[in-house]
Amino acid sequence: MCGIAGLIHRNGAGEIGQEMTDMLQALRHRGPDSTGFAIYGVPAQDQYVLRFKVAEQEDLASGFKIHEEIKARQMSVDERLKSLDANILEVEEATEYAFRYLIAYNGDMKRLSDYVEDVEGAEILSVGSALELIKDLGDAGVVSGQYKLGGFNGTHGIGHTRMATESDVDIRSAHPYWAYPYNDIAVVHNGQITNYWNMRRQMERAGQRFVSNCDSELLAVYTASNLEKGASLEDSLKQSIEEIDGVFTYLVATKDELGMAKDSMAAKPMVLYEADDIVALASEEVAIRSIVPHEIDTWDPYDEEVRVWRT
Amino acid sequence: MADMSANETSSSHEMGMHTEQLSGRDQQVFFDLSEEGGFTYPDAYDIDFNKRTEIDVSEMEAKQINLRLRELMAQGHGTIVIKNPGAKHSIAVGILNRLNLIIEGSLGYFGCGLIDGPNVRILGRVGWSFAENMMAGTIVIEKNAGSTFGAALRGGDLVCRGSVGSRTGIDMKGGTILVGGDTGAFSGFMMQRGRMVVCGNAGKNLGDSMYDGTIFVGGEIQDLGVDAVPGEVTDLDRAWLTRKLKMYDLLPAGGIDHFKKIVAGKQLWNYDNLEPTEKKLIL
Numbered sequence: 001m002c003g004i005a006g007l008i009h010r011n012g013a014g015e016i017g018q019e020m021t022d023m024l025q026a027l028r029h030r031g032p033d034s035t036g037f038a039i040y041g042v043p044a045q046d047q048y049v050l051r052f053k054v055a056e057q058e059d060l061a062s063g064f065k066i067h068e069e070i071k072a073r074q075m076s077v078d079e080r081l082k083s084l085d086a087n088i089l090e091v092e093e094a095t096e097y098a099f100r101y102l103i104a105y106n107g108d109m110k111r112l113s114d115y116v117e118d119v120e121g122a123e124i125l126s127v128g129s130a131l132e133l134i135k136d137l138g139d140a141g142v143v144s145g146q147y148k149l150g151g152f153n154g155t156h157g158i159g160h161t162r163m164a165t166e167s168d169v170d171i172r173s174a175h176p177y178w179a180y181p182y183n184d185i186a187v188v189h190n191g192q193i194t195n196y197w198n199m200r201r202q203m204e205r206a207g208q209r210f211v212s213n214c215d216s217e218l219l220a221v222y223t224a225s226n227l228e229k230g231a232s233l234e235d236s237l238k239q240s241i242e243e244i245d246g247v248f249t250y251l252v253a254t255k256d257e258l259g260m261a262k263d264s265m266a267a268k269p270m271v272l273y274e275a276d277d278i279v280a281l282a283s284e285e286v287a288i289r290s291i292v293p294h295e296i297d298t299w300d301p302y303d304e305e306v307r308v309w310r311t
Numbered sequence: 312m313a314d315m316s317a318n319e320t321s322s323s324h325e326m327g328m329h330t331e332q333l334s335g336r337d338q339q340v341f342f343d344l345s346e347e348g349g350f351t352y353p354d355a356y357d358i359d360f361n362k363r364t365e366i367d368v369s370e371m372e373a374k375q376i377n378l379r380l381r382e383l384m385a386q387g388h389g390t391i392v393i394k395n396p397g398a399k400h401s402i403a404v405g406i407l408n409r410l411n412l413i414i415e416g417s418l419g420y421f422g423c424g425l426i427d428g429p430n431v432r433i434l435g436r437v438g439w440s441f442a443e444n445m446m447a448g449t450i451v452i453e454k455n456a457g458s459t460f461g462a463a464l465r466g467g468d469l470v471c472r473g474s475v476g477s478r479t480g481i482d483m484k485g486g487t488i489l490v491g492g493d494t495g496a497f498s499g500f501m502m503q504r505g506r507m508v509v510c511g512n513a514g515k516n517l518g519d520s521m522y523d524g525t526i527f528v529g530g531e532i533q534d535l536g537v538d539a540v541p542g543e544v545t546d547l548d549r550a551w552l553t554r555k556l557k558m559y560d561l562l563p564a565g566g567i568d569h570f571k572k573i574v575a576g577k578q579l580w581n582y583d584n585l586e587p588t589e590k591k592l593i594l
Contacts, residue, residue, distance in 0.1 A: 266496055267499075285417060285436070286398050286399065288398075293397070295434075297454060298434070298455065299455045300434070300458060300477075302476070302495045
C-alpha cells in the first residue's frame with residue numbers, strides 16, 4: 001500500500017524534520033516496514049552533505065566480523081574521498097552502518113559517487129547542498145529518533161512509509177530514492193510500474209544505473225535522466241504520465257521545488273492542502289491534520305494532474 | 312402487510328437456480344418473516360430525534376467513536392453532534408436506523424459506509440470510499456470528497472456540494488448521487504442502477520461499461536466510456552432534476568436546460584439478460 005507525504009514552507013525554513021516525522025507517523029498503518037525522509041536545509045556553496053551506508057541493518061546479525069568490516073569500509077570511503085580532493089569537514093555516525101559527511105568538493109559528482117560505491121557494501125543514500133536523505137527499517141518515530149531528525153530546520157521535504165510488496169525489506173529498497181548522480185533530487189512513490197523492466201532495460205542501455213529491484217527507483221533515475229537533458233521538473237512529470245505504465249502517484253523534490261504527478265488511472269490517493277504559508281500533500285488527510293490540527297479545505301488532485309511548487 | 316413467506320417458492324426456485332442449501336453455523340436469520348412489520352435489523356435502535364447530545368472525538372480512536380455512537384443510540388439519542396473528527400477513517404459506519412448525525416469537521420476514508428437510514432450532515436470534507444454501499448438515508452457534505460465516492464451505492468441521497476475525486480458511483484446499484492462541483496475520471500464505471508447528477512465537469516471515461524442507470528452532467532464531459540451514450544432529456548427528467556437539486560440548494564441560477572443525459576448503450580451487456588446457463592434451464 002505505502003504512504004507518501006510532502007511539505008513545503010513558502011516563507012522560509014520551518015521545523016521540517018519534526019513535521020515530516022509527524023506526517024509519516026500518521027501514515028504508519030500504510031506501511032510499517034521502513035520509513036524514509038528527504039529533507040532540505042539551507043543550501044551551501046561548494047559544500048555537500050553526503051549520506052551513505054556501508055552495510056544493511058540485517059548484516060549486523062551476521063556475526064562479530066561485520067563490526068570490523070564496517071570500520072574498514074568507512075576508512076576505505078575516507079581514503080577514496082581524499083584521493084579525489086574532497087575535503088571531509090564533519091563526520092557524524094548516524095548509526096553504526098550509516099554516516100553523514102559534510103564535504104567540500106568542486107569536482108565531478110558522478111565520479112565521486114561511483115568511486116565511493118565501489119567500496120564493498122557502500123551505497124550513497126544522497127548527495128546534496130541542501131538534501132539530507134535518511135531511510136531505515138521501522139516506523140517514522142523509530143527512524144526519526146535514531147537519526148535525530150526532530151531538530152532539523154528546513155524549507156521542504158518528502159517522505160515515505162513502505163509496505164514491501166515487490167522487493168525486499170531492506171534499506172536499499174526503502175524510499176526515498178536519490179536521483180543518482182544529481183545533487184538534491186529525491187523521489188517517493190506509491191503504486192506499481194508495470195513497464196518497469198522494459199523501461200529499465202532501455203535506461204540501462206543508455207548508461208543509467210540502478211541499485212535495487214524496486215520499481216520506484218525507476219522514477220528517480222527517469223527524473224534524473226530528463227533533468228540531465230535540460231527538461232524542467234514540470235516537463236519531466238508530465239512526460240512520465242505519457243511514458244510510464246501502471247498506477248502511481250509520486251512526489252519529487254529538488255533544492256527549491258516540490259512536484260507531484262498522478263497517473264491516468266488516478267488509482268493511488270493524494271490529498272492536497274494549499275495555504276499561504278505551506279503546501280502539504282499526503283496519501284491520507286490524517287497526515288496533514290497531524291501538523292495542521294484545525295479544519296482545512298483539501299482536495300484530491302485528478303488523473304494526469306501535475307503540480308510544482310517553489311520555496 | 313403482505314405475507315412475504317408465501318413467496319419462498321419463486322420462479323427462480325422453480326428454475327432450479329437455488330439448489331445449494333446453506334447450512335453453515337454462520338448462516339444467520341436476520342428477519343422473522345412471520346412477524347408483523349418485522350423488518351428491523353439487529354443492532355438497530357429506537358431513537359428520539361429530540362434527544363440531543365454532543366461528543367468530542369479528538370482523543371478517540373475510530374473503534375471507540377463508533378462504539379460510543381452505538382451507546383448513545385442505545386440510550387435513545389436521535390440527534391448526535393460529533394466534534395473534532397480530525398479526518399479519521401471509518402467513522403459512523405454501519406448505522407442501521409434513523410438518526411440525525413452532524414459531523415463538525417472532516418472525515419477520512421470509508422466514512423458512513425453500509426448505513427441504512429440516518430440523515431448525516433458533514434461540515435468538512437470526506438476521503439476515499441465515502442458512503443460505500445449506503446442503503447438508505449441522506450448525507451450532505453459541505454466541502455469536497457475523495458475518490459470512489461458512493462461506490463456500490465444502493466439507496467438514499469448522497470450529496471457533495473464541492474467537487475469529488477475519480478470513480479464516483481462506481482458499481483452503484485441504486486440511490487442518487489448529487490455533486491455540486493466536478494467529478495474525476497471513470498465516474499459511473501459499471502453503474503447498474505440509480506442516478507448521478509454532476510453540476511460541474513466530468514472527467515474521462517464517464518459511465519464506462521455502465522449496465523443501466525442515468526448520469527446527468529451540467530458542465531463539460533471530457534469523454535464517454537465504452538457503451539455510455541447520450542440520452543434524451545425528457546420532461547420527467549427535467550422535473551426530477553429541478554426538484555432534486557432544489558431540495559439540496561444546488562439548482563444552478565440558469566436552470567437545468569443545459570444538462571446532458573448519459574445512459575447505457577446496452578451493446579456490451581444487458582443487465583436483464585439471463586446467463587446462458589439460465590437460458591438452458593428455461594429451454
